[in-house]
Amino acid sequence: MYRFLLTPRWWGINIFVVLAIPFCVFMGSWQLGKFEDRVDTHQEAQQKPDPGEQKAAPLDELLPVDSETSGRQAMATGQYGRQFLVPDRQLDEKRGAYVLTMLKTDGGRTLPVVRGWLAEGDRVPAAPAGPVTVTGALQASETSGTDGVHAAGGLPNGQLGMISAASLVNLVPDDVYDAWVTLSDADSGLKPVPATAPAGSGLDLKAFQNLGYTGEWFVFAGFVLFMWFRLLRRETEAARDVALGLDPA
Known part of the structure; x- marks a missing residue:
């Protein structure tokens, strides 16, 4: 009844499923890791003193600019x-x-x-x-x-x-x-421009996009598996019908 699994068509389907599911799981895990890194960075930043409140230092001592010196x-x-x-x-x-x-x-x-x-x-x-x-x-x-x-x-x-x-x-x-x-103190006639947080250091929209992409990749993995079972069930029922002589073909 399951001899159809050995046909070239099903070999292609099976190979696709075997490759697609691990790929989706890997991409979902990678996006989740990116989100967790942003959460950790945000928590570390919350525990550190405000950079603007730290003692001023010569410019060359603070270069290159990174998450610590920004x-x-x-x-x-x-x-x-x-x-x-x-x-x-x-x-x-x-x-x-x-x-x-x-x-x-x-x-x-x-x-x-x-x-x-x-x-x-x-x-x-x-x-x-x-x-x-x-x-x-x-x-x-x-x-x-x-x-x-x-x-x-x-x-x-x-x-x-x-x-x-x-x-x-x-x-x-x-x-x-x-x-x-x-x-810090703008010149006369101007308003001071506040400093911005370094990119990737906070829970901004991009961080939650990573979380959304995580869910999408795991949904894709589940969808691939669902479609494989659905195709398998349909082929199995068709093969059973043929064996029972219910299919004119």
Whole structure:
């Protein structure tokens, strides 16, 4: 009755099932592991002191930016240079722009400094002249997936869509730090821009997407197994009918 299992068609079905179910279980377990990692990271972050409350340290001591140093208060000394506007940034549900000014540090490298947020239509205040010492929350370079990042191209001269060394490489002749700081106390006429948590460190929407994908992969595994049993039952009933002479074929 079960000789049909030895047909080429059923060999293909069986091989597919044998490969598909472990693959679905593996992918579901991997997504679950990603979610658990985010939960662990979130719990560890909750137990640590707020980075913004820790003592300020020289910039170079906090680099490269990672989950430990992101948000820490960094200090740098130098002179302000070229200035950009980073448009389409919201603060308190209002549209505006970040005022991004290049700080040529005493070490020779250039640090992007967000001096504050400017409401749409307001006049951009000039940067302080002469040597300055800035203190602000250290942030990792933005990427195309960062909230608020403007699509590449199409911006007027003097505006920048993304705060990163890569986006500044052709605009600033100096070596640019792969990081930036947002001033704790914004310059006159500007509002301070709060630091953001490092990517992947909190229970955000993406974390719960991982949990949702976990359920989907396990559902797929169950569906494959269900369909295999359904096909097996149908073929078995058809073979029984033929054996009993109930099937004209």
